[in-house]
Amino acid sequence: MSKPLVSVIVPTYNSTQFLDACLKSIADQTYKNIELIVVDNNSKDDTKAIAKRYTDKVYNRGPERSAQVNYGVEMAKGEYVYKVDSDFVLESTVIDECISEIQKGFDAIVVHNSPDVSVSWIAKIRKFEVDMYKYDLTHSSARFVKKDVYLAIGGFNSAITAGEDYDFQNKLNRQGYKTGFIHAEALHLGEPRKFWPHMRKYYEYGKDFVHYRDANKEESKEQLGIKRNVYLKNRSKFARHPLIGVSFIIYNSFKFSAGGFGFLFAKLSHK
Numbered sequence: 001m002s003k004p005l006v007s008v009i010v011p012t013y014n015s016t017q018f019l020d021a022c023l024k025s026i027a028d029q030t031y032k033n034i035e036l037i038v039v040d041n042n043s044k045d046d047t048k049a050i051a052k053r054y055t056d057k058v059y060n061r062g063p064e065r066s067a068q069v070n071y072g073v074e075m076a077k078g079e080y081v082y083k084v085d086s087d088f089v090l091e092s093t094v095i096d097e098c099i100s101e102i103q104k105g106f107d108a109i110v111v112h113n114s115p116d117v118s119v120s121w122i123a124k125i126r127k128f129e130v131d132m133y134k135y136d137l138t139h140s141s142a143r144f145v146k147k148d149v150y151l152a153i154g155g156f157n158s159a160i161t162a163g164e165d166y167d168f169q170n171k172l173n174r175q176g177y178k179t180g181f182i183h184a185e186a187l188h189l190g191e192p193r194k195f196w197p198h199m200r201k202y203y204e205y206g207k208d209f210v211h212y213r214d215a216n217k218e219e220s221k222e223q224l225g226i227k228r229n230v231y232l233k234n235r236s237k238f239a240r241h242p243l244i245g246v247s248f249i250i251y252n253s254f255k256f257s258a259g260g261f262g263f264l265f266a267k268l269s270h271k
Helices: 016-027 047-051 065-075 094-102 121-133 147-152 164-174 195-215 229-233 235-240 242-269
Strands: 006-012 034-040 058-060 080-083 088-090 108-115 144-146 179-188
Touching: 006 016, 006 047, 006 065, 006 094, 016 034, 016 047, 016 088, 034 047, 034 065, 047 058, 058 065, 065 080, 065 147, 080 094, 080 147, 094 108, 094 144, 094 179, 108 121, 121 229, 121 242, 144 147, 164 179, 164 195, 195 242, 229 235, 235 242
Parallel strands: 006 034, 006 080, 034 058, 108 179
Antiparallel strands: 080 144, 088 179, 108 144
16 A cells, blocks of 8 residues: 655644644654644744644644635645644544545545543533534544545635534535545544633634535535434434433533524624
8 A cells, every 4th residue: 555645734823732732643643654734823822833843844824724724735745635623632543544544435534523521521511412423424524635636626615714624525525525434533632611601602603604504505404403313313322321411402502502693693793
């Protein structure tokens, strides 16, 4: 099997809390033919200094993460590109598994992102939900992609700052590209610790989802709705874990209410 170059692109903004762990997990991959590219957005902390310990390919770009990743792909020399957010830690075999799977005839690969449950009780509820999405393409998004495919679909939509991953996968699906999955995961360290600031985040997401829905009218019915087929498919999980299942339902009610208020505010503001 060939060992093509993989360009790993990490968008950053004031990312000192988790960046060292993230970049170390990339350096420690069992697959070694990696080009690491960090694209920062005018950080005011030590983000760039940390990044330069791992790579000399540290750039400055804005105004937000989609544009940052698109710029990173422009700079990339790899046959494959892989977007990794700065608060994720990869299992050591992630890139090896991506290469093995994509060479079976896929154009893109989903790496499941799993919440770090040690962070908070909210993270435990989020893992209960997020793990339902593993191997479910409607609620997953490929981040490991052939570079020529990434360019062919226009990369990430820089006008969408919430749901840009969904939008990216929808474009892959519409244009007939094949997406595969691997077993190894990325652990999300930056899980929410406090409830109300987390709800405020979803309120802001809701305002941004106006742009997402305009670009993804059909897909958004399932992807943004509170009633999701994936929950029905995993109904036995609710029966096996009733306490966290009930907690999830309550959490989801608050989350979708916050997002709905944000969405409504944005719609009324643009009238």
